[in-house]
Amino acid sequence: MAVKVKYLERPHLTNKERIFFIDFINGMKITIKNFFRKTITTAYPYEKLTPPKRFRGTHGHRVKDGKEPPSFKVLEKFLEINEGESRCVACYMCQQACPVPELFKIEAEQLPNGKKRLKRFDMNLLNCMYCGLCTEACPVDCIIMTDEYETASYTRANCVIHLDDMVERAKDYDRRRYNEPDRIWIDDTERSKLWGQIKWSNN
């Protein structure tokens, strides 16, 4: 297989452009314009941006609070879950969906009355790639991903999250953002101002 070589002509400059460095001047006009514009950075540790609602941050566990999807009503009678506890039904779907299943440590036991109860739900986030497949697999909308993104820690032990802190995290997240409309872009008006309107097809 021979390599195809494509020769390109240099862009032709007129004499005026060549003598007065028109290209240089245009470039320098752009930089000086930028110099007088406002900066677009965030002074991070002092100023924090709130990510969009669909952001995939640290995981949380939603609790049983009456907002469950219908599928939970079906499974509920087999489980011993009190109001305000994690609504996890220990179906292991999240572990099945996970690309790195060993990062989950889920355990459930059978109580003497025959019902199932969640004993342990640990996630080793050192192995997590934050793909969000576990949240999609969850049948009762229990495991979610919150908007917390500061996950750095001094010890490896601190990178494993447990049932109780996941419940707290989801409670906090829902308190802040449960009713927020779910949009990918949070500043549509500004975007359309900058780059124009989008257009749907008319049926």
Next chain:
Amino acid sequence: MELLGVIVGISIKALIFIIGMFLGAAYLTWIERKFAGHIQQRPGPLHVGYHGLLQPIADALKVLTKEDLVPDGVDKFLFYLASLMAFVPAIMILAVVPFGEGFNLFGFEIKPYITDLNIALILALAFGSISIYGVIFAGWASNSKYPMIGGLRKAAVLIGYEVALGFAMVGPVMQAGSFSLKEIVEAQSSYWFIIPNILGFVVILFAILAETGRTPFDVQEAEAELVSGYNTEYTAMKFGLFPLAEWYVATFVLSAITVILFFGGWQPFPLLGWLPIPSIVWFFIKVFALFMFFLWVHWTLPRYRVDQITELAWKIMLPLALANIFIVALWVIVIG
């Protein structure tokens, strides 16, 4: 006794110049970082002190206390020599740069320059060229491929722009009839030498950008291609001296020489001579404006290839410099 007084006076003056240049260069880094930041719509250093004003001091402390590594295979003598060789001649040019007219302070006559040699311009050119040896030696002594390529590139470019630089400086010298920078300034009291020398000014802009390794011609350190070019193997203050010498001291000093040659040195702006501004302030206003122009070019333009630079130097800039000499010769004959 008189000799002792002269020696003490000159030593104090030299110390003031050197310390001033060190502090000045440190704060020029701050100016450059702020300028570069705002051109890219970010604020630059912001955290240490008010708007990052103490950042240069923090940087200096850091760079001075870093471990000074010397790699195993280097040519030790040249390796140590190179960083000094880049820095010392660059700062020595200051000896001949006059910053203003002499003035009286508490009954003493103070001259804001160290010496007024009759070959000042040639001395400045010579020191500027010696300073480039630092880069070439650093590239050679590092015994590593990227520094080597960086040093060779600098050597290749050097041959082109040094010729143009030398010829571009001839015009003002012809008009003033002297190599002394002080006399060149004094000859510009009626009009600035930029008027017939506009071509020479263009050439000298090109040559200074090439000599100080600023962006359109920064082939010797081309960080996208050569890691960091000639200073890849350097650490701590030995490393710190290179950018300090090239980007700040050399740019500043060569801006000063350009201002002296083409923009009337410490002469006030036309029509603004009545303002109560001392000559030294006029001089620094002009030098600072030119320095900012170099920064502006640096943070705007992409890099040329080595062959393009040499082509530009030999085929365009050298003929322009020669044409400039011709024009100035006619000007001197016709106007005087």
